[in-house]
Amino acid sequence: MEMFIGGRFVEFPGLERFPVINPATEEVVDTVPLAGEAQVDLAVQEAHRAFPGWWDTPAARRGEILMAAVERVRANAEELARTLTLEQGKPLREARLEIRRFLHTIEHYAGLAKNLRGGYVPNLDEGTYGLVLKRPLGVVAAIVPWNFPTTLLANKLGPALVTGNTVVAKPAETTPLTTLRIAALFHEAGLPPGVFNVVTGLGPVAGEVLVRHPLVRKVAFTGSTPVGKRIMALAAEGVKRVTLELGGSDPMIVCDDADLDAAAKAAAVGRFFNCGQACLAVKRLYVFENVYEAFMERFLPRVERLRLGPGLSEDSQMGPLHTERQRRLIEEQLRDGLESGGRLLLGGGRPEGLQKGYFFSPTVVLEPGLDSRLAREEVFGPVLPVWRVRSLEEAVELANRSPYGLGSTIFTRSLERASYALERLEAGYTWVNSVNRIYDELPFGGMKESGYGKEHGLEALEYYQETKAGVVRWR
Incomplete structure (x- = not known):
């Protein structure tokens, strides 16, 4: 399977490929290319180009497109569950639950599209009022682990897309197949090219290039605490927003x-x-x-x-x-x-x-x-x-x-x-x-070394938006 960039699967002849192994049989299910700097840059550039148009799309329309994507994925749920089982190892009944959970989360945030709003502050001064404006951040990097490849993607994809951001996702190198298929289904449902891209590769290579890319304004990561600390340090170089859902005991x-x-x-x-x-x-x-x-x-x-x-x-x-x-x-x-x-x-x-x-x-x-x-x-x-x-x-x-x-x-x-x-x-x-x-209705995030920021709930939306103040003097 190939990387999904700019609304299509893109071949990169000559790239080293990584085998996706069925954990139950130790057999090769498929192979995917290992992205380097050039491939990650292409994906980010496509997301950057798509950002103005997606931001300008009315929020209600963004919600409608996401709902259409939900229906497209739902129609292919059994195929996706089988692919998820083959690459991750979990029983089919758990894979089906995971796909349903993915759909629920995307549907939840699609339903919030008409409720995105800022604020109004009257009488700041004589003839003056204030505005609280909300705007998307830009390109979001979504780095997802292998244990729940689709639900943990949805936690990032839903709030990112509904608020007007574009996304470059990097699934774990061992579980990329379901994510790649979902990206194609989203595009078939009407998501504009470049709004949701998927690169495949190793964390220390593709992941680090993605986090460091100057056009990436937000990194949403789920994984181990040591890797989360590394991502936090890299993101700090560009003063990027981060949400980190890390280890737990x-x-x-x-x-x-x-x-x-x-x-x-x-x-x-x-x-x-x-x-x-x-x-x-x-x-x-x-x-x-x-x-x-x-x-x-x-x-x-x-x-x-x-x-x-x-x-x-x-x-x-x-x-x-x-x-x-x-x-x-x-x-x-x-x-x-x-x-x-x-x-x-x-x-x-x-x-x-x-x-x-x-x-x-x-x-x-x-x-x-x-x-x-x-x-x-x-x-x-x-x-x-x-x-x-x-x-x-x-x-x-x-x-x-x-x-x-x-x-x-x-x-x-x-x-x-x-x-x-x-x-x-x-x-x-x-x-x-x-x-x-x-x-999905409640905020989720860890204390201590279990993470930073919140996923789920209305609170998640704040991590994908800038808050800007405006002052208007009318007389």
């Missing part, structure tokens, strides 16, 4: 007054969805010791029943890890956790009967050391450490020991305990008695 607290059945279900879904490869996955579990046994009696059987298999099998509930490198990292983190005193309760290795692919069994570890890698690092795979605690205060203290602050969860029937957690947990999102689902 989300805690979940189960109190002794919780609905244990609901908590067990939420913990299983929250940890093992997408093979645990989610920024907002439940990555640390703190259970009140007086309900620990009762909770685990409900939780462990749920985990044991998970059916592992290739994503294209309709029976599969959990697919493989995305790469062999990712599996080796999980194994190293688990080994460190067990050496620190943790006790293996479930899983712990590569499953039998799945010789091909990067599969790893759902794993639960009781009380690894609080300074172990399982406690300190982001664990991006199906391994869940569990600790027993005596009180909510202890649980919150342990939860906040992490350098991350993305999401958090508490299960309790007490309004007092819920309020305490909502106020004290150092995280940008806290769920009470709920699975960790993101809503």
Whole structure:
């Protein structure tokens, strides 16, 4: 597949190509070119040329075009889900959910098109009033990771396009295919050429060139904290706007007054969805010791029943890890956790009967050391450490020991305990008695080393617009 620039797929003969691997079979699905400076510059220049016309397009019309794009993507949803499964590895049912989530987010922001507005301030002075003007930034770089290639793209694409910006997206080199197809569908639905472009390539090459390009005015990035810090530093050279959604090590607290059945279900879904490869996955579990046994009696059987298999099998509930490198990292983190005193309760290795692919069994570890890698690092795979605690205060203290602050969860029937957690947990999102689902209506972004800025909600629009003051004297 080729890069999508200026409203069409563009071939670049002679460029090195990168294989897209099916994580379940280790077979090559397709190849894509590795962009260099020339290809990134071409995409940015096309976006820059398209910007004035897209900005001048009435906001309501921009919304209509995005709604037409939603319908075009929806008509091809099954094809896109299969492509997503092939390149990412997740089960088809999860891929279908992801495509639906992409559609929901784009539809949400398309629906806000008629509500974009500035402000009016009367009587600033005699015969004088003030205006608060909103204008788009220009070319936006959207850099997206491999775990949720389409939904994390939508978080950037929706608010960027509806406010009048143009976009150059760089998907992860391992998961570019669905994004490229979506870009073509958007164009078929009426999006003008150059408004949405996709370049393929490696982060240290294509990504850095894109971030540094002088015509790029905003960088929206989702990925690891170390890479986010690098992007923030590069963007600072051009005083560019940034939003960064970075790593997480989300805690979940189960109190002794919780609905244990609901908590067990939420913990299983929250940890093992997408093979645990989610920024907002439940990555640390703190259970009140007086309900620990009762909770685990409900939780462990749920985990044991998970059916592992290739994503294209309709029976599969959990697919493989995305790469062999990712599996080796999980194994190293688990080994460190067990050496620190943790006790293996479930899983712990590569499953039998799945010789091909990067599969790893759902794993639960009781009380690894609080300074172990399982406690300190982001664990991006199906391994869940569990600790027993005596009180909510202890649980919150342990939860906040992490350098991350993305999401958090508490299960309790007490309004007092819920309020305490909502106020004290150092995280940008806290769920009470709920699975960790993101809503487009609410702002989302991390604290501490989990990021900067907000996606989702009306708040996201502010990160894609300049605010300008105007003063008008009429007499």
